[in-house]
Amino acid sequence: MTSVSVRDLSLSFGAVTVLDKLNLDIDHGEFLVLLGSSGCGKSTLLNCIAGLLDVTDGQIIIHDRNVTWEEPKDRGIGMVFQSYALYPQMSVEKNLSFGLQVARVPQAEIDKRVKRAAEILQIQPLLKRKPSELSGGQRQRVAIGRALVRDVDVFLFDEPLSNLDAKLRSELRVEIKRLHQSLKNTMIYVTHDQIEALTLADRIAVMKSGVIQQLADPMTIYNAPENLFVAGFIGSPSMNFFRGEVEAKEGRSFVRVDGTAFDVTAYPASVPLKPGQKVVLGVRPEHVKVDEARTDEPAHQATVDIEEPMGADNLLWLTLAGQPMSVRIAGKRRYPPGSSVRLSFDMGVASIFDAASENRL
Amino acid sequence: MDNLASKSALKRHEAEDTRIKAGPRGSKPRSALSRRNIIVYGTLILVAVYYLLPLYVMIVTSLKGMPEIRVGNIFAPPLEITFEPWVKAWAEACTGLNCDGLSRGFWNSVRITVPSVLISIAVASVNGYALANWRFKGADLFFTILIIGAFIPYQVMIYPIVIVLREMGVYGTLTGLVIVHTIFGMPILTLLFRNYFAGLPEELFKAARVDGAGFWTIYLKIMLPMSLPIFVVAMILQVTGIWNDFLFGVVFTRPEYYPMTVQLNNIVNSVQGVKEYNVNMAATILTGLVPLTVYFVSGRLFVRGIAAGAVKG
Numbered sequence: 001m002t003s004v005s006v007r008d009l010s011l012s013f014g015a016v017t018v019l020d021k022l023n024l025d026i027d028h029g030e031f032l033v034l035l036g037s038s039g040c041g042k043s044t045l046l047n048c049i050a051g052l053l054d055v056t057d058g059q060i061i062i063h064d065r066n067v068t069w070e071e072p073k074d075r076g077i078g079m080v081f082q083s084y085a086l087y088p089q090m091s092v093e094k095n096l097s098f099g100l101q102v103a104r105v106p107q108a109e110i111d112k113r114v115k116r117a118a119e120i121l122q123i124q125p126l127l128k129r130k131p132s133e134l135s136g137g138q139r140q141r142v143a144i145g146r147a148l149v150r151d152v153d154v155f156l157f158d159e160p161l162s163n164l165d166a167k168l169r170s171e172l173r174v175e176i177k178r179l180h181q182s183l184k185n186t187m188i189y190v191t192h193d194q195i196e197a198l199t200l201a202d203r204i205a206v207m208k209s210g211v212i213q214q215l216a217d218p219m220t221i222y223n224a225p226e227n228l229f230v231a232g233f234i235g236s237p238s239m240n241f242f243r244g245e246v247e248a249k250e251g252r253s254f255v256r257v258d259g260t261a262f263d264v265t266a267y268p269a270s271v272p273l274k275p276g277q278k279v280v281l282g283v284r285p286e287h288v289k290v291d292e293a294r295t296d297e298p299a300h301q302a303t304v305d306i307e308e309p310m311g312a313d314n315l316l317w318l319t320l321a322g323q324p325m326s327v328r329i330a331g332k333r334r335y336p337p338g339s340s341v342r343l344s345f346d347m348g349v350a351s352i353f354d355a356a357s358e359n360r361l
Numbered sequence: 362m363d364n365l366a367s368k369s370a371l372k373r374h375e376a377e378d379t380r381i382k383a384g385p386r387g388s389k390p391r392s393a394l395s396r397r398n399i400i401v402y403g404t405l406i407l408v409a410v411y412y413l414l415p416l417y418v419m420i421v422t423s424l425k426g427m428p429e430i431r432v433g434n435i436f437a438p439p440l441e442i443t444f445e446p447w448v449k450a451w452a453e454a455c456t457g458l459n460c461d462g463l464s465r466g467f468w469n470s471v472r473i474t475v476p477s478v479l480i481s482i483a484v485a486s487v488n489g490y491a492l493a494n495w496r497f498k499g500a501d502l503f504f505t506i507l508i509i510g511a512f513i514p515y516q517v518m519i520y521p522i523v524i525v526l527r528e529m530g531v532y533g534t535l536t537g538l539v540i541v542h543t544i545f546g547m548p549i550l551t552l553l554f555r556n557y558f559a560g561l562p563e564e565l566f567k568a569a570r571v572d573g574a575g576f577w578t579i580y581l582k583i584m585l586p587m588s589l590p591i592f593v594v595a596m597i598l599q600v601t602g603i604w605n606d607f608l609f610g611v612v613f614t615r616p617e618y619y620p621m622t623v624q625l626n627n628i629v630n631s632v633q634g635v636k637e638y639n640v641n642m643a644a645t646i647l648t649g650l651v652p653l654t655v656y657f658v659s660g661r662l663f664v665r666g667i668a669a670g671a672v673k674g
Contacts, residue, residue: 052567073573085568089586098582099572146568158564 002061003028003186004049004154009058011048018044019210021058026188028153031180033197034190036207037233042190043158045207049188050156051075062154073103075154078147082159084139086131092142093127096149110149117148120179137168144179157189161196173199194234198222206230223349228358231282231351237315240288240325242281243355246273255281255352260321263298266347271361278355283345285315285328290335293344304339316341423447423642430638446639450647454640456627463644465617466624470604470651472535473620477542478599482592485547489554490580494566504555511548519612526613533615541613542603550595557591558584593659601652621648 006024010017018041026032034042047053049060051072059068067075086095096117100110118124121141131139140160147155160176161169177200180187191197197204198218205215206229214226225231231239244257253273254261262281264273273279293299300320308315309331316327316335320343327343335341352361392398418435423446425439454462491497492504522541523532531537561584569579610620619627625648629641 047567050567050571052570071573072571077571079568079571081564081568083562083564085562085564087565087569087583098569098574102573102578143568146572150572 001028002026003030003063004188005059005061006045006049007059007061009045009048009060010056011044011053012056017210019048022210022212024205024212024215026186028186029184031187031189031200031202033201033204034188034207035192035194035197035204035233037192040207041210042192042207044210046156046158046188046190049075050077050079073099076152077154077156078150078152079156079158080140080143080147080160082162084131084136084143084163086139086142086146088131090130091127092123092129092131092134092145095131095142096127096145099146099150113149113151117145120148120182121145136164137172140164140172141175144176153185155185155187157187157191159191160189161193162191169196176200194236198234206233208233224360225282225351226360228280228282228353231353235284237285237326237328239282239284239351242283242321242323244279244281244321246275246277246279248275255279257281257321260300262300262345262347264347264350264352267350267352268348269352269361273352273361279361280353280355280358282351282353283325284349285326287346287349288325288327289344289346290316290327290329290333290341293342297344299342299344302341302343304335304337304341307335307337309334318343419642419646423639423646425639427635427637427639446637446643447647449637450628450640450644454628454644455633456624456631463621463624463628463647466619466621467647469535469614469618469624470621473538473542473610474600474603474651477539477546477603478596480539481543481546481550481599482595484543485550485595486554486585486588486592487580488547488551489556490558490584491576492551492555493558494579494584495576504551507548507551511552515545515608519608523612532613533618535614535618538609538613538618538620541609542606545609546599546602550599553595553598554588554591557588561587597655597659600655604651 002025004024004026006022009019009022009024011019022045024045034045036042044053048055049062051060051067051070055068059066061067062075062077065076072079086092087098090098093114096114097110100113105113114127115124118127121144123138123141123145126134126138126142131142134142140163143160157176161172164172173196176187176189180200189196189200198221201218203215203217204221206213206221208229214221214230216224216226221230222234225234225239228241232241242255242257242262244255244262247254247256247261252263252265253267253275255264256262264281267273302318302320304316304318305324306317308317312331314329314331314333314335316329318325318327318341329335353359354361421438422430422435424442424444426441426443426445429440450462451464451467452462453460459465488507492500526532526537526540529537531540565583566579569583574582604620605622606620607622607626610623614620625644628644
């Protein structure tokens with residue numbers, strides 16, 4: 001069942017078009033992440049769904065109700081902001097109950113809901129405090145609580161963890177996931193952090209200049225990016241790209257880059273590769289094997305430029321086919337700079353894009 | 362040989378070490394009478410004296426009797442302190458027909474200032490809030506017109522306003538003057554509030570809207586409690602501005618409603634009899650007492666508010 005549906009949504013500020021005929025359907029209970037770099041229109045889309053921005057064209061349907069012209073409060077949504085947006089002069093309790101008091105909910109009901117939200121988020125001891133007396137993590141908990149007491153089915157998160165330090169961020173990330181698992185609400189979550197997107201989402205919508213580039217579950221986004229932008233955006237360090245030309249020889253296909261030929265026969269192309277076609281070969285750092293190829297297997301010789309040990313992993317930066325690339329190996333395998341290595345590629349999980357259209361082949 | 366060389370090296374090292382240890386440690390000593398200090402504090406003291414001297418002369422003179430003033434040394438402290446001039450300035454000095462001193466003007470000024478300040482701040486803060494948070498159609502045009510209004514010289518508008526007030530039937534009354542002060546305070550106050558509200562986090566406003574709060578609820582429950590500093594700034598600007606106003610007071614009211622400043626002018630400039638410098642000084646200080654008190658009481662809040670506005674606006 002569809003929970004939130006965005007149909008042909010357009011938004012422009014004067015001559016600037018931010019969103020153009022955007023369509024998006026979000027299932028009931030789904031955790032959808034809008035992912036993109038700043039200025040891609042992801043927060044704008046969220047604000048449109050919330051009713052904080054007036055759309056230029058199109059419709060927004062929440063729970064089979066056309067809410068395109070409704071006020072935010074009447075849309076059945078709760079929202080959590082990046083800066084927490086707690087009312088500074090009110091205690092935590094007042095912050096939680098403000099919306100309910102505005103809506104003239106009976107006091108007994110307000111108390112019940114505030115108590116429940118405080119229990120779920122474990123902020124009971126903080127209820128009498130002012131926001132200024134809370135830490136960042138506690139503030140964001142209260143902000144989530146404010147959405148919780150509204151008893152709504154759709155939660156909107158606008159980069160809720162961006163203002164927190166790394167440790168708190170991962171803690172609260174887990175907490176949001178737990179919250180989603182127990183409440184089973186529809187959640188729409190805007191972020192520029194791919195780790196948050198990959199860990200939290202049921203589906204990710206990767207956005208660029210107001211257009212959804214790919215909408216799929218995290219593993220599909222990661223393993224089979226639809227185009228060059230998604231491939232480059234997801235993954236850290238970024239996917240290694242080699243621009244070259246397709247060649248066919250003795251029943252095998254190759255991508256030739258600057259004199260180096262990559263055997264891509266194993267690549268599961270959805271569109272057959274044509275000889276002479278200009279393509280971009282993309283290989284994730286962890287899909288490159290170092291010194292594991294048998295002597296009769298195809299392999300490429302390269303020299304380690306820089307080694308970045310990261311504990312669990314070890315990152316090697318090398319030069320291949322005239323361009324820098326990175327390789328991720330187990331942390332205990334060490335290769336000091338200058339080491340000579342044999343690289344072999346797992347083409348079964350690589351990506352090949354058409355150089356002109358930048359779409360996956 | 363090797364041993365010897367290393368020994369001498371060690372010795373050199375030790376000597377170096379002691380020299381470093383004996384060297385500077387802790388906070389750097391500063392001389393109180395350095396050239397820099399003399400220049401800085403000297404200038405400050407000079408300027409402070411320059412500004413405070415007139416006030417000193419006024420206070421001293423207001424406490425002297427007329428015979429003592431005629432002696433001529435205006436800087437000399439009073440030989441015999443008398444409060445007679447103060448009483449006279451407040452309750453007995455003559456302006457035109459009536460001889461009840463500044464007290465009448467004081468109460469007129471209160472009756473002008475209080476409503477003008479309250480109304481202008483109330484209206485301007487709502488203006489600023491609407492302009493900053495509710496971007497209605499034509500908001501920019503409205504704002505531009507308002508700001509341009511601030512640059513038109515008062516003199517140009519005086520006669521048209523006289524006509525408008527006459528047509529409204531409030532010319533010469535306190536109501537008319539309150540209306541004029543409210544209108545003339547609008548551009549600068551609206552700008553002040555708009556910038557302050559625009560500096561508050563936008564997400565707070567959004568959160569309140571999601572919570573279902575409307576225009577007035579957000580203004581009263583969210584924005585107002587966060588805006589004390591800017592209200593203090595606006596209050597100080599308006600109280601001092603309106604209290605010190607002379608031009609509007611003299612143009613738009615009748616003599617019985619003259620504000621304190623106009624009354625003061627009439628006392629000081631009355632040509633009959635001898636010039637009573639002590640009474641004039643006392644009257645002047647009395648008139649300036651209100652803005653002075655406002656500054657002293659809320660000066661710190663004022664600076665804080667201006668600074669907040671400067672950073673965020």
